[in-house]
Amino acid sequence: MPDPFVSRSLDEIRFWSRIMKEHSLFLKLGFRCEDTQLINEANNFYSVFEAIENKSHLFTVDTDPQVIRTFNEEVYIAAANIWSFKRKVLGLIIQCKLPGGNNLPLLVDHTSREANYFRNRLAELNQGRLEPLPDAIIDENVFFLRIMADHAKFIGHLLDPSERKLVEQARNFSHDFDQLLYQAIDLDSMRPQSQTHPLLDQFLDQNRVSVKSLRDFKATARDLIDACRIKSIIHPLLADHVFREAERFLYIIDAFEISLNQSKM
Structure with missing residues (x-):
């Protein structure tokens, strides 16, 4: 049987290392x-x-766990370093030391939150201290709902203002995900009393519906950008980047749903 620690570590690194790589490109283009x-x-x-x-x-699920543990430590250092770089850049922008650049402060903060999430996940895996399921469901959703809300804001801002219908759709998604985020924060503050199976199940179902809608909107926008059918300053890779993160969130929601049902049984 493959070691869950190995498979989970490789999954996290393969997804988030690509995201970090692309963040580096997007930041560079904004300088x-x-x-x-x-x-x-x-x-x-x-x-x-x-x-x-x-x-x-180069690794597989059958790789020696100790080899993966060492790899996780190496990647953790890289994630911590790019987090520091992003926070430095954010400070320069907020202090008006990079006038005329195109990196929005919220976008830089957004990318730094993802770097912090990545490094924390690697530390949790290596230390064997992953959260209990009810806590993980709330914490992951609080994190990703904010990410999705940010994405909607970025899309609305980077579309040409003349794309009025798409801009309006992006703003509506921003509002919807802000509301979902506030609901998640309320659920968080009610812990542990809020961590009942019915509430968590409804929480996941509601978020899944909204994330699927946003994912489909992102897919449409990505395809239109690739075909040069809309006016925007959105890099085609950025359009695909935010689509993949929505897909990741749906994957996590589905995994939580399975685990929640298994725990009930």
Whole structure:
């Protein structure tokens, strides 16, 4: 039987190392041409996470767990380093030291939250201290609902204002996911009394419906951007990037649903 620790570690690294690699590219594209040091740092992180992504595919679920534990430690350092870089960039933007750049403060903060999530997950795996299911359901949904709300805001902002219908749809998704996030935060503050099977089951069902709708909207936007059928400044890779993160959230919701039903039985 494959070791769950190994398979879970490889799954997390393969997904998030690609995300970190793409963050490096997006940040670089948002810097001014004179920001050569920051551009070089972003390029370096792109290479680091590309190498991590490639290395992760050399392992299998039958790899020695100790080898994977060591790999996790290496990746943790890289995730911590890119988190520090993103927070440095955020500070420069907020202090008006990068005037004229195209990296939105919320976008930089968003990418740093994902880097922090990644490094924390690696630490939890190596320490064998994953959260109990009820806690994980709430915490993961709070994290990803905010990510989805951010995505809707970014899409609405980066579409050309003349794409009025799509901009309106993005704003509606932003509002919907803000509301879902507030509900999740309320559920969080009511712990542990809120962690009943019926409430958690409804929580997952409700979020799944909204995430599927947003995922489909992102898929449509991605395809329209690829075909040059709408006006925007959204990089085609960014359109695919946010689509994959919605798919990831749906995968996590479905996995929680299965585990929740098994625990009930």
